[in-house]
Amino acid sequence: MNKKAIVFLLVFAMVIVACGDTTEEAAVEATEEEHDHEGESTLEQVLERGFLKCGVSTGATGFTEVGDDGSYSGFDVDYCYAVAAAVFGDYSKVEFKQLTAAERFTALSAGEIDVLIRNTTWTQSRDTELGNDFGPTTYFDGQQLMGRVSDGLSSSSTLADIDGLRVCTNAGTTTEKNITEGAGLVGATIELVTVEAFSEAIDKFIAGECDIVTTDGSGLVGRRAVNDALNDWAIFPQSPISKEPLGPTYRSNDSQWADIINWVVYATIIADEYGVTRANIDSFDYDAAPEMGRLFGKNDGELQTKMGLKADAYYNVVKQIGNYDEIFSRNLNPLGLYREGGANARWTEGGLVYAPPAR
Amino acid sequence: MVDLIKKSAKSLQESLFSSVGSSVLTIATTYLVINFFRGMLGFALTSDKDWLAVLNNMQLYMVQAYPEEDFIRVWLSVGLTFVLAGLSIGIWRSEARVKSSQVFNSFFKGGLGVLFFTIIAPTNASFMGNDGSVITEEVLSMDSRLGILIPVVIFCAIFFSIRFTNVSFTVNSSDMVFFYLFIPVALLWFVKLPTIQLNQNNERIIPDPVMPIASSTKIPWTVIFVSFLVSYFIGMYLKNIKSIKSIMSLSWFLLPLLIFSWIFKKPQIDMSVVLGSDLPIFGVFLLWGFLVITFVNNALFKKYYSTYLGVTFLLTLAGVFSGLPMLAKTCLLLITLFSVVVPAVSTSSQGKRSLLIVWAVALVTLTFLLRGGASDTGIVVPGSSIFGGFSLTWLLAIFGTYVSFPLGVLLALGRNSKLPIIRIVCTGIIELTRSVPYITWLFFASVTLAVFLPAGVEFNLIVRVLMVTAFFSGAYFAENIRGGLQSIPKGQYEAADAIGMSPFQKISLIIMPQALRAVIPTLVSSAITAFKDSSLVTIIGLFDFLTIGKTVIGNQSIPVNFVGHDRENLIFVAIVYWIFTFTLSRRSMKVEKKLGLGER
Known part of the structure; x- marks a missing residue:
């Protein structure tokens, strides 16, 4: 036996060591996680773990984005941060799990994540069949269509006007079903071109391979702002062809956790109603607005402690993340999405953003 | 010069327009090719493209969310790889000479490439600010474009014409590697590309057209290049030391382990554990190995050698399933293997001495790696996994191949085994793994594996993916290697038996070297496949290199x-993938040539 054999053997031994190394590492993690018992409530698990696991999208402009340094931002991401701020008083205690549309609900029910905030539409079947519950809607979206002004379309066009046109959309989504159903109802014959991802649909639209492209309104506005150099693109109909209420999703049968998530959203909305922002939160006159004082734990904060949180939990949410309006404008205004005149305006201004009173 | 043009025209005519038929064919093909690439050309020529999208996200591409204060770890791992590469090139310094005309030719081609990019580079870069307005900035004025074009044209002309002069000399092909590497490193200091900067409020964007390319990377790359050069000369100096080549092979093998367990972690080492448990264990096993080596030729030891082996084996088995520290367990495994080898090697005092050195080095490395790998990581990545982008692709490809190759060897041997249980188990593993698509296995790792594990036990997603990847590519490696095994004539086995080799010696010295040599092309193509398949992890929400370019940016x-x-971004990703896979396949072709594959 010569030296080659020794090298071979040592190599072999190191492989075993390599495997051992991985197992030990996993074992270390296993002991860390060992305390997650089945019977514990989600809040107890989260507190014991020390950070929140939040399911977000793999990429949705304005909602979940990864910046050039790898940091997360976006409308949905901010609500993940808000939940962490409420639970820990520190918004940064979040681990994001990027989930595809296919695996999001499985990940939630398998306990991979604590809450799913991934522009997920609240539907009856998802609410009843999948063992999930939906929190308050944070963004009211709806499916719209985009066509060219040069094709005779305008923002006041309706579904009936797309008769005989080629429509690009994602395959196998509710978007596809909605457009087929909607066109069928008004008697318009369309030629459906399905693609895998929405960016391909836009590419086909730009290349002229289809006349209409359709998805949620928020996505269309964002793309029009960037790609429409000639101001030729029109988004219609005025009232979307479908309702897409997007909001947080959590596992059923854990009402404490559900309350926490719901009131994180409500707290941002109430703060917006009173005009409390990150800037003026410490100088705000809480005596003049007792509801704000109660919500931010300025007296005893009994309502928060009953939820299992600290008295100033929602104060931390608004202090660190901001109110609803701040979250919205920070993430969605750059895309050309504004609250005014839409469903996401304050209820006092004709919108749907409304929160129950904090008392 | 005129001669040359005449010659080229003639050869063009001969090869493309020799007859009516071929002329038609040439024109038709040209038309088709132009049409085919028209979209690409149009894209290259429009001002619509924005390479800032690539440049501005380099950090995201490479390490995703890896914390900036720990970048030194990444640089160290890259630097270590280059130092090892420099040493190896020095030790295995090729004596082949390259003709000067070839060198000038490649300079000419490189110059043409620069020329091409200078011509197609956009004059203006426009991007969208946070308030929705489009900001346009001139990044390459016509004057500066001419300033680049003219020297490059002169450069190209010089190297084109020098080929027809009588200048001819040869250079060492290994030395040329340094020259080629020197060019990109030097360019880092001079080439300027536009990048985007933010002000203190992180809101507004100030484009800076004169930022040197990757200004943060030029100093590390220069340091790395210098150490590469230094290690090359050290390697040439060490060339004649005995067993240096085995040490280098071993270092290459340990390098990924080191990077994975040590450099990607910031070990927080508890000194009381090191002194109280690691050092004693290290001492005990060093002594054990020393004793085995010393007494291996002792008559009494020889008599009870098989008993000793059995006891060691049982001890190891008991130790692995007991609550011993990890280091003790792996050392037990190692001593068992070591004890098997010792009698065959340590026949001379020289052999004994080198064996003792090998044993000590192995123990030190093992202790070092385990302590580093098993300690808590001090690297905090807010919000996501530590690996992302190219580092994740690299990890999946290298570590996947690294674990799955030995696994494949074992599975292939097991499938050829005469023992029915081993054969059936190995065949079962191979067939089960191969009959399910890789994507399904990834979903299994991501979603289903958690259901099979006991409540509360949870592996990191990347560890789970590595587990299924190791089995998946292991099964393919196994089938490739089995093909190689079947090509070995029966006579080889019989000859090995006839000279009294043990089964282990027979496999490791006679069969495996021949079998692996026969299947190098398929092994390399399997490795390339593994490298490219790593991009599939995007479907379970991991951000590999491709996903960053395709979805994130x-x-x-x-x-x-x-x-x-x-x-x-997709073009950039494609180019990077191409560079790596092409290099890999060219390297393997060289290895094949060296081994005389297909000639003997």
């Missing part, structure tokens, strides 16, 4: 709006 609206700039 196309969705960025903050801090700079890059929505819709997919094509630039």
Whole structure:
């Protein structure tokens, strides 16, 4: 036996060591996680773990984005941060799990994540069949269509006007079903071109391979702002062809956790109603607005402690993340999405953003 | 010169327009090719493209969310790899000479490449600010374009014409590697590309057209290049030391382990554990190995050698399933293997001495790695996994191949085994793994594996993916290697038996070297497949290199709006993948040539 054999053997031994190394590492993690018992409530698990696991999208402009340094931002991401701020008083205690549309609900029910905030539409079947519950809607979206002004379309066009046109959309989504159903109802014959991802649909639209492209309104506005150099693109109909209420999703049968998530959203909305922002939160006159004082734990904060949180939990949410309006404008205004005149305006201004009173 | 043009025209005519038929064919093909690439050409010529989307996200591409204060670890791992490469090139310094005309030719081609990029480089870069307005900035004025074009044209002309002069000399092909590497490193200091900067409020964007390319990387790369050069000369100096080549092979094998367990972690080492448990264990096993080596030729030891082996084996088995520290367990495994080898090697005092050195080095490395790998990591990545981008692709490809190759060897041997249980188990593993698509296995790792594990036990997603990847590519490696095993004539086995080799010796010295040599092309193509398949992890939400280019950057609206700039990023990703796979396949072709594959 010569030296080659020794090298071979040592190599072999190191492989075993390599495997051992991985197992030990996993074992270390296993002991860390060992305390997650089945019977514990989600809040107890989260507190014991020390950070929140939040399911977000793999990429949705304005909602979940990864910046050039790898940091997360976006409308949905901010609500993940808000939940962490409420639970820990520190918004940064979040681990994001990027989930595809296919695996999001499985990940939630398998306990991979604590809450799913991934522009997920609240539907009856998802609410009843999948063992999930939906929190308050944070963004009211709806499916719209985009066509060219040069094709005779305008923002006041309706579904009936797309008769005989080629429509690009994602395959196998509710978007596809909605457009087929909607066109069928008004008697318009369309030629459906399905693609895998929405960016391909836009590419086909730009290349002229289809006349209409359709998805949620928020996505269309964002793309029009960037790609429409000639101001030729029109988004219609005025009232979307479908309702897409997007909001947080959590596992059923854990009402404490559900309350926490719901009131994180409500707290941002109430703060917006009173005009409390990150800037003026410490100088705000809480005596003049007792509801704000109660919500931010300025007296005893009994309502928060009953939820299992600290008295100033929602104060931390608004202090660190901001109110609803701040979250919205920070993430969605750059895309050309504004609250005014839409469903996401304050209820006092004709919108749907409304929160129950904090008392 | 005129001669040359005449010659070229003649050869063109001969090869493309020799007859009516071939002329038609040439024109038709040209038309088709132009049409085929028209989209590509159009894209290259429009001002619509925005390479800032690629440049501005380099950090995201490479390490995703890896914390900036720990970048030194990444640089160290890259530097270590280059130092080892320099040493190896020095030790295995090739004596082949390269003709000067070849060198000038490649300079000419490189110059043409620079020329091409200078011509197609956009004059203006426009991007979208946070307030939705489009900001346009001149990044390459006509004057500066001419300033680059003219020297490059002269450069090309010189190297084109020098080929027809009588200048001819040869250079060592290994030395040329340094020259080629020197060019990109030097360019880092001079080439300037536009990048985007943010002000203190992280809101507004100030484009800076004269930022040197990757200004943060030029100093590390220069340091790395210098150490590469130094290690090359050290390698040439060490060339004649005995067993240096085995040490180098071993170092290459240990390098990924070191990087994975030590450099990607910031070990927080508890000194009381090191002194109280690691050092004693290290001492005990060093002594054990020393004793085995010393007494291996002792008559009494020889008599009870098989008993000793059995006891060691049982001890190891008991130790592995007991609550011993990890280091003790792995050392037990190692001593068992070591004890098997010792009698065969340590026949001379020289052999004994080198064996003792090998044993000590192995123990030190093992202790070092385990302590580093098993300690808590001090690297905090807010919000996501530590690996992302190219580092994740690299990890999946290298570590996947690294674990799955030995696994494949074992599975292939097991499938050929005469023992029915081993054969059936190995065949079962191979067939089960191969009959299910890789994507399904990834979903299994991501979603289903958690259901099979006991409540509360949870592996990191990347560890789970590595587990299924190791089995998946292991099964393919096994089938490839089995093909090699079947090509070995029966006579080889019989000859090995006839000279009294043990089964282990027979496999490791006679069969495996021949079998592996026969299947190098398929092994390399399996490794390339593994490298490219690693991009499939995107479907379970891991951000590999491709996903960053395809999904992440196309969705960025903050801090700079890059929505819709997919094509630039996809082209960049394709080029990087191509460079790596092409290098790999060219290397393997060289290895094949060296081994005389297909000739003997």
